[in-house]
Amino acid sequence: MASLEDPLDIGGVTVPNRLYRAPLLECAGNGPDAVETLIDDLEPAAASGVGLICQGATIVRGDGGCAAPGMTRVHDPDFVDRLSRLTDRIHDHGSRIFIQLEHGGLRSMETWHAEYRAAHPDLEQLAVSEPPWQLRLLDRLGFLEYDPHVLTTAEVYDLAADFGRAAARAVDAGYDGIHLAGANMGIVQQFCSPFYNRRDDEFGGSPEARLEFLARVHDEIRERAGDVPLMTKVPAETPAPPSPLVRRKLSLEDGIEIVRRLEKIGYDAVVPVQTSVVWDMSIVRGAYPERAWDNEAFPEEYDAAFGGSARRRLVALGNRLESLHYDFEPAxxxxxxxxxxxQVSIPVLAEGGIRERGQMDRLLGSSERSGVEGTDASDATPACDMVGMARPFYAEPRLGARLLESGSGDEKPRVLCESCNNCTVPQVTGAPGLCRTPDVVRRRGELEREGAYDRTES
Structure with missing residues (x-):
């Protein structure tokens, strides 16, 4: 059993405690202010004592592949070299920083963002296979627009090499580890998933072959970046629509088997997540974001993204229905x-709906030691080795100071985040990720004045 304050070894790197900032959209881009934006977004968590900072998904190629506006690309060695300013600042606080590598594949902006697609008419989506009939139907109905380029075998090898090259540049810039975006419908999940992957070469045709892309990425990173800690999200597509809408998907048992194989391949840690086969609110479960959709600052930007007011209203309606289906569920x-x-001996990291210190203690198996009421021996069985949060850091950038070193107290801190998703929807316009809920912002200000985010240095 472990406490939140205990260190953890991931692939030979010691993380000072078991709290991590899960990957978020920083919307920093690659412009002249990109590094400062990343520092502004990520350093507060490190300053508050968070042991591991996971920089949000960064794209391994120079063209295409972004799932949202403002995503940072790490194909340019000169730009990545400048990121050493960020890693130095994180290390100054004693924290570690991993970078998450991604390519969106069929989830990329060239699928759904009307203005971006109009500005890049020759840009195709990279596809593992021809899109499933469900996505082609959405194309015919006008909700999405597909012009896919199905990767040849040689191109799959080249894409894996791009992950390796990006990892090597990141390590040279001072990153402590690599975190692959293996879920949330990016191209890694598309290789793993039978919903997307219908290839008949060595990268498809069986569960083992569908995992071959992750094996190849592992080998490329090891060859180019050395023994840097390497972890990945692992999807179970259990929230996907039921049959007959979706017959082929990754079950919970499939996800467990994927993790077993990844440990044998040589991955150092995994983040198991339950996610759909399409980009929906299974990723960010919670309330319908009224304030985000009704905000007068965004309708024109939404129209540009979705292709007009009619489609904006359809997307908003879909968002409302999804929020009913994917109601917030703790942990x-x-x-x-x-x-x-x-099933495995490598560290397992948990995220998704974690909102209380007592909940963290229970997940780590330290409830009994911490005196959490209402627990029994089974509650003390660890579910994971590290706990992470994402959206709560939009609401409280220095959240770590409130959560760490509170295990011995009677009062168990809870985050201010209400999982209302007012932070997420505006990001389709490239807006920064921040809390837009007045009650939460007001309460954060009160806590700041009370010194709740002041860290006691050891």
């Missing part, structure tokens, strides 16, 4: 993480 990946942890 919604807990069972998946616990099943995985029983």
């Amino acid at each position: 919604w990946n807990e069972d998946f993480c616990r099943y995985v942890r029983e």
Whole structure:
């Protein structure tokens, strides 16, 4: 059993405690202010004592592949070299920083962002296979627009090499580890998923072959970046629509088997997540974001993104329906993480709906030691080795100071984030990720004045 304050070894790198900032959209881009934007976004968490900072998904190629506006690309060695200013600042606080590498594939902006697509008419989506009939139907109905380029075998090898080259540049810039975006419908999940992957070469045709891309990425990173800690998200597509709409998807058992194989391949840690086969609110479960959709600052930007006011209203309606289906559930990946942890010896990281210190203690198996009421011996069985949060850091950038070193107290801190998603929807316009809920912003100000985010240095 471990406490939130205990260190953890991931692939030979010691993380000072078991709290991590999960990957978020920083919307920093690659412009002249990009590094300062990343520092402004990420350093507060490190300054508050968070042990591991996971920089949000960064794209390994120079063209295409962005799932949202403002995503940072790491194909340019000169730009990545400047990121050493960021890693130095994180290290100054004693924290570690991993970079998450991604390519969006069929989820990229060239699929759904009307203005971006108009500005890049020759840009195709990279596809593992021809899009499934469900996505082609959405194309015919006008919700999405596909012009896919199905990767040849040689191109798959080249894409894996791009992940390796990006990892090597990141390590040279001072990053402590690599975190692959293996879920949330990016191209890694598209290789793993039978919903997307219908290839008949060595990268498809069986569960083992569908995992071959992750094996190849591992080998490329090891060859080019050395023994840097390497972890990945692992999807179970359990929230996907039921049959007959979606017959082929990754079950919970499939996800567990993927993790077993990844440990044998040589991955150093995994993040099991339950996610759909399409980009929906299974990623960010919670309330319908009224304030985000009704905000007078965004309608024109939404129209540009979705292709007009009519389509904006359809997307908003879909968002409302999804929020009913994917209602907020505390620690919604807990069972998946616990099943995985029983099968492997590498660290298992948990995220998704974690909102209280007492909940963190329970997930780490330290409830009994911390005196959390209402627990029994089974509650003390660890579900994971590290706990992370994403959206709560939009609401409280220095959240770590409130959560760490509070395990011995009677009062268990809870985050201010209400999972209302008012922070997420505006990001389709490239708007920065920040809390837009007045009650939360007001309460954060009160806590700041009370000194709740002041860290006691050891």
